[in-house]
Amino acid sequence: MTKRYACRYAALVSMSSSSLSASGLAEVASSEASLRRFLHGLPGIDAVGLQARAAGLGTRSIKTTAKAYAIDLAISMIDLTTLEGADTPGKVRSLCQKAKNPDPGNPDVPHTAAVCVYPDMVPFAKEALGGAPINVAAVATAFPSGRAGLPVKLADTAEAVAAGADEVDMVIDRGAFLSGRYLEIYELIAEIKKACERPDGTAAHLKVIFETGELVTYDNIRRASWLAMLAGADFIKTSTGKVAVNATPANTLVLMEAVRDFRNATGVQVGVKPAGGIRTTKDAMKYLVMVNEILGDDWLSPDWFRFGASSLLNDLLMQRQKLASGRYSGPDYVTVD
Amino acid sequence: MSEPTTALRLDVYKTYKLFVGGKFPRSESGRVYEVTDRKSGEWLANAPQGTRKDTRDAVSAARKAFGGWSGATAYNRGQILYRAAEMLQGRREQYIAEVALSEGLTAKKAAPLVDAAVDRLVWYAGWTDKVAQIAGNANPVAGPYFNLSTPEPTGVVGVVAPQSGHGFSLLGLVSVLAPVVATGNTAVVALAPGAPLPGLSLGEVLATSDLPGGVVNLISGRTEDIAPTLASHADVNALDLSGVVADEGPASAKSLETAAADTLKRVLRPESASYDWTTAPGTDRLLTFLETKTVWHPMGM
Numbered sequence: 001m002t003k004r005y006a007c008r009y010a011a012l013v014s015m016s017s018s019s020l021s022a023s024g025l026a027e028v029a030s031s032e033a034s035l036r037r038f039l040h041g042l043p044g045i046d047a048v049g050l051q052a053r054a055a056g057l058g059t060r061s062i063k064t065t066a067k068a069y070a071i072d073l074a075i076s077m078i079d080l081t082t083l084e085g086a087d088t089p090g091k092v093r094s095l096c097q098k099a100k101n102p103d104p105g106n107p108d109v110p111h112t113a114a115v116c117v118y119p120d121m122v123p124f125a126k127e128a129l130g131g132a133p134i135n136v137a138a139v140a141t142a143f144p145s146g147r148a149g150l151p152v153k154l155a156d157t158a159e160a161v162a163a164g165a166d167e168v169d170m171v172i173d174r175g176a177f178l179s180g181r182y183l184e185i186y187e188l189i190a191e192i193k194k195a196c197e198r199p200d201g202t203a204a205h206l207k208v209i210f211e212t213g214e215l216v217t218y219d220n221i222r223r224a225s226w227l228a229m230l231a232g233a234d235f236i237k238t239s240t241g242k243v244a245v246n247a248t249p250a251n252t253l254v255l256m257e258a259v260r261d262f263r264n265a266t267g268v269q270v271g272v273k274p275a276g277g278i279r280t281t282k283d284a285m286k287y288l289v290m291v292n293e294i295l296g297d298d299w300l301s302p303d304w305f306r307f308g309a310s311s312l313l314n315d316l317l318m319q320r321q322k323l324a325s326g327r328y329s330g331p332d333y334v335t336v337d
Numbered sequence: 338m339s340e341p342t343t344a345l346r347l348d349v350y351k352t353y354k355l356f357v358g359g360k361f362p363r364s365e366s367g368r369v370y371e372v373t374d375r376k377s378g379e380w381l382a383n384a385p386q387g388t389r390k391d392t393r394d395a396v397s398a399a400r401k402a403f404g405g406w407s408g409a410t411a412y413n414r415g416q417i418l419y420r421a422a423e424m425l426q427g428r429r430e431q432y433i434a435e436v437a438l439s440e441g442l443t444a445k446k447a448a449p450l451v452d453a454a455v456d457r458l459v460w461y462a463g464w465t466d467k468v469a470q471i472a473g474n475a476n477p478v479a480g481p482y483f484n485l486s487t488p489e490p491t492g493v494v495g496v497v498a499p500q501s502g503h504g505f506s507l508l509g510l511v512s513v514l515a516p517v518v519a520t521g522n523t524a525v526v527a528l529a530p531g532a533p534l535p536g537l538s539l540g541e542v543l544a545t546s547d548l549p550g551g552v553v554n555l556i557s558g559r560t561e562d563i564a565p566t567l568a569s570h571a572d573v574n575a576l577d578l579s580g581v582v583a584d585e586g587p588a589s590a591k592s593l594e595t596a597a598a599d600t601l602k603r604v605l606r607p608e609s610a611s612y613d614w615t616t617a618p619g620t621d622r623l624l625t626f627l628e629t630k631t632v633w634h635p636m637g638m
Contacts, residue, residue, distance in 0.1 A: 321571075325571075326569075327569050327570065327571050327599065328396070328566075328569070328570045328571060328572065329571045330396075330400060330571050330572025330573075331572070332571070332572065333571060
């Protein structure tokens, strides 16, 4: 970190005690102008340095027992996902079976953290999971484009929560973000957060998806992260998995730095979920190294870090089989999704 | 005024490379080993020393290519193999030189071996759309059903290329490789460590024949690294041990067959070390790496 960068950063962190206290939070979002001033006042990102840092963290070699631990941890962090137009109740049921018992031949394999489906599939997922300690996440708010009116988005969310979703993955309106209507997004997230509340006083966890591939710059990703956290997100998530550029180590690194700084500033811990494009054990372990280095042990659990993935699980299982048997495994030895 | 002189120039040597997934990578290890003239022992070229990791990468490439290749029409596969024969014919002189140096033959004796390799490719190209007729059947069954058996490719086949016998370096390689891919399998080949040059050059022929990347993968290097990796890899469905020469150690037929048994592979046992590869092949190799799919269809409905 250069000295200049460190100085700019110090200003932000010191802001925590003064302007970013509980009362300061509300102040930031009191008007479009103050929100913009705050978000554009965040320190800029050195893109080359960021990519070098992400690439550097991806070079660690993790073998034997550490690898075995990382594989099991990664499996337990997966939001096993199916978000296709062709999803059927049957497909969701088999996905839930896989979430409960990823490798039918080996009961030692941990279950995944959650299954992630469209709202209309939530009842089938709840039923199939029974009492298993696996959450059901539903994507809502006109996923994946986010192009619908507020009432539609609220109804979408309410339907998912009423059907029993434990977590709601919402998308932000990237059009509004890119045209600078930050307050609109702030209010959207806050409204959806309210819609996540259940009659009994509990609430579904809210994950906010930025679609980092469409935000163009790292600075925008940092701004979106702070915006969502200010508005009350429980988790921030990189992508829908539906566009060309999904989670990359560099994008996720921006999110991680944002949640770290947010906790330093406000004391509130927010989770991170990279999603889309993470297909191999090697990729997953790079992310785990980043979590460990940037965020530390506090985030190294399924409660605070998740992988949005579908094919990743099979690769983790194949690597797990390799470690157990010594023989390189193949797709014939895992279930076909 | 100076006398006209012959211009001095440095020879441009060829960098031989592996053929994996349709690309020509150097070995992942960055290592090479010296290949020498069979007769004089002089240095010929540096061949890449393929490692276990290179072999595993090749298996992944072959697995990825399997769906497309096995799903291609037999007609299409035949055309591509025929095209490979055309390309090989076009580079006849180069192969004659490489075969002569690899096997310690004169160019005159190597020429018919290269011609035979071209002919063998054409022969197997012709078999692609006929193998179902000899390996498939309409079975008479005691019930009101049509019962039809058709051959299906086994999957990824690991091949240990011939290391000895008349014509082993090119003709022998083509004779073991062509039947594997003709029926829709994909192949990972451990080339003969002492004579890999014709095989490595064959990759260039295959790459210009519209063969989809990954259908054939050619690895040069120590057989005791490559063959056991293929034998123990769960994602390899069958093993052709034609070129195995070691009597003991990890690259011996016994130890490879033992490793293959752990993952239920189909295994073709080694050829004799003095096998004459110009012998007419017959259909045995074609029919070895096939599975039979049988369909029952009700009649009179």
